[in-house]
Amino acid sequence: MGGNTGSRFSDDVVIEASGLKRTFGEVVAVEGIDLAVTRGEVFGFLGPNGAGKSTTVRMLTTLLRPTGGTARIDGHDVQKSASAVRRIIGVALQDASIDPLMTGTELMRLQAVLHGISRSESRNRGSELLARVGLAGAAGRRVATYSGGMRRRLDLALSLVHEPSILFLDEPSAGLDPTSRVALWEEVRRLNSELGTTVFLTTQYLEEADELAGRIAIIDHGRLVREGSPADLKSTVGSPTLRVDVDPVFLESARHVLIGFGPERPAREGRCAIGLDGGAGRVAEVVRALDDAGVTVSHLELDLPSLDDVFADATGRRLEGAEK
Amino acid sequence: MTCLPTQPAAASRGPKSESTTVNAGAATGLRLAGVQTLALTRRSVVSEWRQLGNVIPGIVFPLLLAAVYTHQFTRVILLPGFPVVDSFLDFVLPASLVQSVSFGATEAGTELARDIENGFFDRLRASPCMRLPLLLGRLGGAVVVATAKGVLIIAIFLLFGTKIAGGLAAAVVLVAAAVLLVIAIGGLGQVLAILTGSQEAVNATFPLVFTSIFMSSAFFPTNLMSGWFREVAEANPVTWIIDPVRRLILEGWSWSDVGQALAVPLVISVVTVAMAVIALNRKLSSS
Ligand SMILES: Nc1ncnc2c1ncn2[C@@H]1O[C@H](COP(=O)(O)OP(=O)(O)O)[C@@H](O)[C@H]1O
Numbered sequence: 382m383g384g385n386t387g388s389r390f391s392d393d394v395v396i397e398a399s400g401l402k403r404t405f406g407e408v409v410a411v412e413g414i415d416l417a418v419t420r421g422e423v424f425g426f427l428g429p430n431g432a433g434k435s436t437t438v439r440m441l442t443t444l445l446r447p448t449g450g451t452a453r454i455d456g457h458d459v460q461k462s463a464s465a466v467r468r469i470i471g472v473a474l475q476d477a478s479i480d481p482l483m484t485g486t487e488l489m490r491l492q493a494v495l496h497g498i499s500r501s502e503s504r505n506r507g508s509e510l511l512a513r514v515g516l517a518g519a520a521g522r523r524v525a526t527y528s529g530g531m532r533r534r535l536d537l538a539l540s541l542v543h544e545p546s547i548l549f550l551d552e553p554s555a556g557l558d559p560t561s562r563v564a565l566w567e568e569v570r571r572l573n574s575e576l577g578t579t580v581f582l583t584t585q586y587l588e589e590a591d592e593l594a595g596r597i598a599i600i601d602h603g604r605l606v607r608e609g610s611p612a613d614l615k616s617t618v619g620s621p622t623l624r625v626d627v628d629p630v631f632l633e634s635a636r637h638v639l640i641g642f643g644p645e646r647p648a649r650e651g652r653c654a655i656g657l658d659g660g661a662g663r664v665a666e667v668v669r670a671l672d673d674a675g676v677t678v679s680h681l682e683l684d685l686p687s688l689d690d691v692f693a694d695a696t697g698r699r700l701e702g703a704e705k
Numbered sequence: 706m707t708c709l710p711t712q713p714a715a716a717s718r719g720p721k722s723e724s725t726t727v728n729a730g731a732a733t734g735l736r737l738a739g740v741q742t743l744a745l746t747r748r749s750v751v752s753e754w755r756q757l758g759n760v761i762p763g764i765v766f767p768l769l770l771a772a773v774y775t776h777q778f779t780r781v782i783l784l785p786g787f788p789v790v791d792s793f794l795d796f797v798l799p800a801s802l803v804q805s806v807s808f809g810a811t812e813a814g815t816e817l818a819r820d821i822e823n824g825f826f827d828r829l830r831a832s833p834c835m836r837l838p839l840l841l842g843r844l845g846g847a848v849v850v851a852t853a854k855g856v857l858i859i860a861i862f863l864l865f866g867t868k869i870a871g872g873l874a875a876a877v878v879l880v881a882a883a884v885l886l887v888i889a890i891g892g893l894g895q896v897l898a899i900l901t902g903s904q905e906a907v908n909a910t911f912p913l914v915f916t917s918i919f920m921s922s923a924f925f926p927t928n929l930m931s932g933w934f935r936e937v938a939e940a941n942p943v944t945w946i947i948d949p950v951r952r953l954i955l956e957g958w959s960w961s962d963v964g965q966a967l968a969v970p971l972v973i974s975v976v977t978v979a980m981a982v983i984a985l986n987r988k989l990s991s992s
């Protein structure tokens with residue numbers, strides 16, 4: 382994903398920002414961000430509260446004027462060709478509430494009409510999308526009676542009514558219970574894999590970024606501090622921990638083999654652990670070496686560094702536990 | 706990727722076909738604006754309908770006031786200089802009408818402010834919805850409600866014996882004038898909504914509207930007033946609307962009265978809606 386960016390015809394880059402900046406008076410919310418999201422990617426924008434995620438999304442979706450830099454969506458400048466951008470994007474904003482007096486069906490129809498979709502077509506699409514997000518039963522009810530999770534799902538359905546090729550989701554799972562969160566992830570994956578929708582997703586949940594995003598940018602205090610695939614990012618903050626359980630009689634020989642692959646790390650009784658130099662790719666090599674030494678392995682596990690380690694490495698703070 | 710092969714084709718069509726494309730684009734744009742306005746009007750009518758309780762005071766209070774005044778002012782109508790009427794009720798119809806629709810006339814602004822406050826407005830903005838429909842759509846609900854109220858108030862007055870000398874056509878003008886006034890006040894409410902983004906700020910204009918009805922010829926003819934109050938009432942646009950409307954009721958059809966009754970609120974509407982459009986454009990291009 383996003384690997385073949387060397388091409389001069391970079392028409393595959395659908396979300397492009399350079400030096401994007403936004404200040405509110407004295408407050409610098411976003412401080413010169415460069416982004417290049419390729420068609421078909423799920424791009425995770427990870428950062429703590431107040432990092433500048435929503436401000437970035439609002440600029441990319443034409444709702445907020447940048448105070449510096451430029452951004453293009455599928456080649457259209459967000460300021461000069463705002464209406465062209467609005468036709469091709471779907472947006473689920475973080476704090477855009479839904480008119481509580483309207484029903485799900487009515488809102489779907491309104492959204493469809495605003496996109497110039499015909500009446501009959503909008504009726505079909507509306508009910509189909511509502512069913513897909515599990516709101517078929519509540520479609521005729523006023524939004525005032527919906528739970529927070531139902532509103533987020535309606536929000537997603539609304540953003541999809543015109544079959545956008547690029548979808549912006551600002552903290553889509555904030556406030557969702559674990560079940561709804563997993564359902565949302567599945568829907569995002571489905572959109573991406575079946576329809577090829579490019580997804581730009583902001584989150585402060587490490588797990589969400591890890592689960593969904595092919596590539597991640599970490600933002601803190603308005604600046605990008607890291608960017609890459611979750612695996613690559615994790616591999617930059619140190620070697621993964623390899624733990625091997627063996628029969629006690631083999632423990633010494635196992636340790637002897639293992640320390641050839643990296644420094645020993647603390648492990649509980651009857652187990653040997655090392656920091657695997659060269660990363661996960663060397664596991665097979667380790668197994669072969671153990672086998673050659675006649676060691677029978679009963680259990681083997683590899684612990685990659687977490688995205689939180691990445692975040693900590695970049696900012697000196699932890700993201701986990703900092704959530705409200 | 707797809708735009709590469711189509712570009713030379715578009716260029717080879719030459720300037721003539723290009724201008725037709727532009728015209729077609731404008732027509733489609735206009736049609737889409739119409740469709741969007743209708744869809745948003747529908748939404749505001751639905752939300753008005755679902756908050757029907759809000760409409761009740763605007764019907765009950767003016768009727769109650771009309772009943773009390775009619776009962777109290779049986780001798781007032783005999784004052785020299787007072788228009789010739791059978792009952793104060795005939796005299797007070799335009800006042801009740803204007804008062805009734807003025808309740809909730811700021812709704813177009815309050816509702817817009819509510820959309821801005823809770824972020825629904827951003828959802829609309831992120832869609833290809835044009836700017837004018839955003840404002841007109843919110844006025845649509847107020848217009849429908851005002852029409853219904855106007856018809857209801859007139860029907861009730863007729864039931865209690867009021868005669869409209871100008872006939873059915875005059876009754877239609879009455880309702881139209883009231884609706885235009887609602888657009889005028891609604892536009893002003895929208896200006897405030899856009900400038901402040903706060904429902905409270907918009908609601909704060911209601912006492913102003915309410916007072917300006919009392920400081921007009923609504924309940925008393927200006928020729929029987931005196932001093933500064935008379936000056937205020939004569940300079941009050943509400944008087945400029947009420948007076949011709951009243952002549953249509955009491956004296957009969959007159960094109961000049963029809964013209965004045967409609968032109969005054971129409972001009973104010975055009976001004977306030979234009980101000981709202983300008984305010985929105987300013988806000989959006991600076992945010
Ligand atoms: N309209 C605004 N006016 C002033 N400051 C703002 C505004 N919007 C955002 N900010 C500030 O910009 C920073 C980034 O905010 P935001 O983009 O909402 O962060 P996130 O979405 O990552 O939580 C915060 O310090 C926030 O207070």
Ligand SMILES: [Mg+2]
Nearest residue numbers: 434435475552
């Ligand atoms: Mg945010």
